[in-house]
Amino acid sequence: MPSQDYNDYRREYEAEGLRRQDLALDPWQQFGTWLAQATNACPLDATSMSLATVSACGMPSARIVLMKSYDAQGLVWYTDSRSHKGQDLASNPQASVLFYWQPLERQVRISGKVVMLPDATADAYFQSRPRASQLSAAATAQSQVVSGSAELQTNVHSLDQQTLATQVERPKPWVGYCLQPTHFEFWQGRPSRLHDRFRYQYGADGWAIDRLAP
Numbered sequence: 001m002p003s004q005d006y007n008d009y010r011r012e013y014e015a016e017g018l019r020r021q022d023l024a025l026d027p028w029q030q031f032g033t034w035l036a037q038a039t040n041a042c043p044l045d046a047t048s049m050s051l052a053t054v055s056a057c058g059m060p061s062a063r064i065v066l067m068k069s070y071d072a073q074g075l076v077w078y079t080d081s082r083s084h085k086g087q088d089l090a091s092n093p094q095a096s097v098l099f100y101w102q103p104l105e106r107q108v109r110i111s112g113k114v115v116m117l118p119d120a121t122a123d124a125y126f127q128s129r130p131r132a133s134q135l136s137a138a139a140t141a142q143s144q145v146v147s148g149s150a151e152l153q154t155n156v157h158s159l160d161q162q163t164l165a166t167q168v169e170r171p172k173p174w175v176g177y178c179l180q181p182t183h184f185e186f187w188q189g190r191p192s193r194l195h196d197r198f199r200y201q202y203g204a205d206g207w208a209i210d211r212l213a214p
């Protein structure tokens with residue numbers, strides 16, 4: 001097997017620093033400011049986040065999902081609950097998400113408890129999606145083994161024909177989840193590895209902010 005090491009594969013981070021006095025007291029406000037800057041700096045993928053879950057037997061697993069909304073209650077994404085993440089969350093309703101905004105040399109890490117959103121919320125979002133996305137979500141069971149792409153295409157075509165005169169119903173396993181954070185960490189790359197990191201931790205007195213060593 002060809003091998004290569006990446007020992008010298010590194011770069012300097014040149015961005016301006018993040019100072020304690022620049023931080024919002026509320027992490028949601030800080031997140032909103034950084035997300036707005038990220039949507040300008042990396043418009044295609046600013047809302048994509050790595051979502052890490054842990055199975056009942058303790059095996060972690062990460063994948064990208066798209067954040068669809070956020071407010072003081074938490075961060076929302078939609079998925080098929082039959083997937084690995086869905087199974088993990090059923091037995092261990094906690095998760096960590098990570099946004100990496102490369103042009104800004106920033107990452108944000110958020111973790112906490114996960115709850116499933118009410119059916120009405122998932123219905124409303126599902127009906128706002130393009131019909132082709134609705135069909136593929138409704139005609140396939142995410143993360144299950146399939147015989148080939150022909151099986152997927154046949155299932156989608158068949159559902160399309162059956163629903164020509166109606167709307168595509170949200171399949172019951174297709175749901176929304178909301179991560180209710182107890183921790184945020186804002187990371188700003190800085191020269192010579194002296195990165196700026198601030199953690200917000202929720203406790204009895206509200207959000208406490210600490211600077212962490214890089």
Ligand SMILES: Cc1cc2nc3c(=O)[nH]c(=O)nc-3n(C[C@H](O)[C@H](O)[C@H](O)COP(=O)(O)O)c2cc1C
Binds near residue numbers: 079084086
């Ligand atoms: C840019 C990008 C965005 C994605 N967005 C979603 C999403 O919003 N929801 C989703 O279920 N999967 C999304 N996926 C697919 C997931 O990464 C993953 O393959 C799928 O959810 C199955 O993962 P699991 O079996 O580990 O749960 C996205 C993948 C990429 C690369």
